[in-house]
Amino acid sequence: MTVPETMRAVRIAEHGGPEVLELAEVAVPTPAAGEVLVRVHAVALNNTDLWTREGAYGRPGDPGALSGWRGPIDFPRVQGADVAGRIVAVGTGVDEGLVDRRVVVDPAIYDGEGPDANPVGLMGSERDGGYAEFVTAPAERVHDMTDSPLTDDQLATLPVAYGTALGMIERGQLRRGETALVSGASGGVGVALVQIARARGARVIAISSGSKIDAVREAGAHEVVDRARDIVEQVGAAAPEGIDVALDVVAGDLVGEGLPLLREGGRWVVAGALGGYDVAFDVRRLYLHNARVIGSAMHTPTHFGLLMELARRADIQPLVAATFPLREAAAAQRELARRGHVGKIVLHP
Structure with a gap:
């Protein structure tokens, strides 16, 4: 042309x-x-x-x-x-x-x-x-x-969105058969995380709300918890043995409240701060369980x-x-x- x-x-x-x-x-x-x-x-x-x-x-x-x-x-x-x-x-x-x-x-x-x-x-x-x-x-x-x-x-x-999601999944070393928690699951990165994690063979628990829950489930999430209710309680019930990898674009209070959900050697990957950038957590939940908090910017x-x-x-x-x-x-x-x-x-x- x-x-x-x-x-x-x-x-x-x-x-x-x-x-x-x-x-x-x-x-x-x-x-x-x-x-x-x-x-x-x-x-x-x-x-x-x-x-x-x-x-x-x-x-x-x-x-x-x-x-x-x-x-x-x-x-x-x-x-x-x-x-x-x-x-x-x-x-x-x-x-x-x-x-x-x-x-x-x-x-x-x-x-x-x-x-x-x-x-x-x-x-x-x-x-x-x-x-x-x-x-x-x-x-x-x-x-x-x-x-x-x-x-x-x-x-x-x-x-x-998908580049950020794949970067998070790769840096978090998500493997087939593991359980992944996805925050902000109805957004662009969130849907990408659900789809790629599901394609990788992980069990996907997503956090969403209201009318978006069904759409997130249709995108590939095995379980969707409502962010308007107690997230930790719901995730604990959906994954009683814990989460292997948290794929988090929300941060804020979710990090401190959610770290105890990780299994031994679990990974919490952060690539956003929709819930706030000022984060506090109990460091004992980190080192006593060989957990990792990982920052991930794009790919x-x-x-x-x-x-x-x-x-x-x-x-x-x-x-x-x-x-x-x-x-x-x-x-x-x-x-x-x-x-x-x-x-x-x-x-x-």
């Missing part, structure tokens, strides 16, 4: 509420050496979009400081980490045979080149993202999904490669809750913040 000179993009020029999202006509980015240009077919929303817009990540020693995912943002910034689309141009040194391949972009900016590198930046925060008609990405970070039976919308749900290149293999085989079926046109990005983010849905919200540029 002929690449136009300008495109529509949704940017933020400052931290704030949904009103700071602006639809603008901007230049189509030119892929640098080693990069590709992707026409965006679908871009999914994440809590990272909300928190980056709000500047809610804080900084070491100053938790209340306005900050992007890993530090100050270079404004204006195009949001959006979850991109599915087609390559339409390549930069110097990139195989031209990639043009027209259907791809998913790994949005992580890593601290090195190795397969186990850690993410230290994120597309949509530390570099421009996919709330746009076109986006550039390093060629080594695009994964060919041309033959995947999943739709573009489904593919767009994968990078952050490694190895984890992402494993996720793409799952998607090529359609071993997981991502749930798309709603779609919006790009111009309604603010409305889409408001819908995400209401947390009334199960699955992911997707924008169509």
Whole structure:
């Protein structure tokens, strides 16, 4: 296709509420050496979009400081980490045979080149993202999904939510036959955790509420406990021998209250703070039982490669809750913040 000179993009020029999202006509980015240009077919929303817009990540020693995912943002910034689309141009040194391949972009900016590198930046925060008609990405970070039976919308749900989920599961060393506890199970990462843990052969106990309980069970949870009631009592009844791995995106009081649920050698993996970042727990429950509390930020290149293999085989079926046109990005983010849905919200540029 002929690449136009300008495109529509949704940017933020400052931290704030949904009103700071602006639809603008901007230049189509030119892929640098080693990069590709992707026409965006679908871009999914994440809590990272909300928190980056709000500047809610804080900084070491100053938790209340306005900050992007890993530090100050270079404004204006195009949001959006979850991109599915087609390559339409390549930069110097990139195989031209990639043009027209259907791809998913790994949005992580890593601290090195190795397969186990850690993410230290994120597309949509530390570099421009996919709330746009076109986006550039390093060629080594695009994964060919041309033959995947999943739709573009489904593919767009994968990078952050499913990448985060698989990173948690891998770092928590969840094995077939073990019991996993999933908090925040109706959200994007939560549904991904349920689906991937179930596909791995684990018994999945999920925490959800109200009308979402049935949907979480349909996503693959063996048991769903109601967060409006005593969670520890319910989980204890559902898993009287204890939990092997807790996959937690809520944190807050749940960590201190839930640690005693772990079996000997259990692992509590944290990748979010929906319930609060200020956590306290009885350290005796940690060292007396050889338990581990593990922090998990997104995924490694190895984890992402494993996720793409799952998607090529359609071993997981991502749930798309709603779609919006790009111009309604603010409305889409408001819908995400209401947390009334199960699955992911997707924008169509």
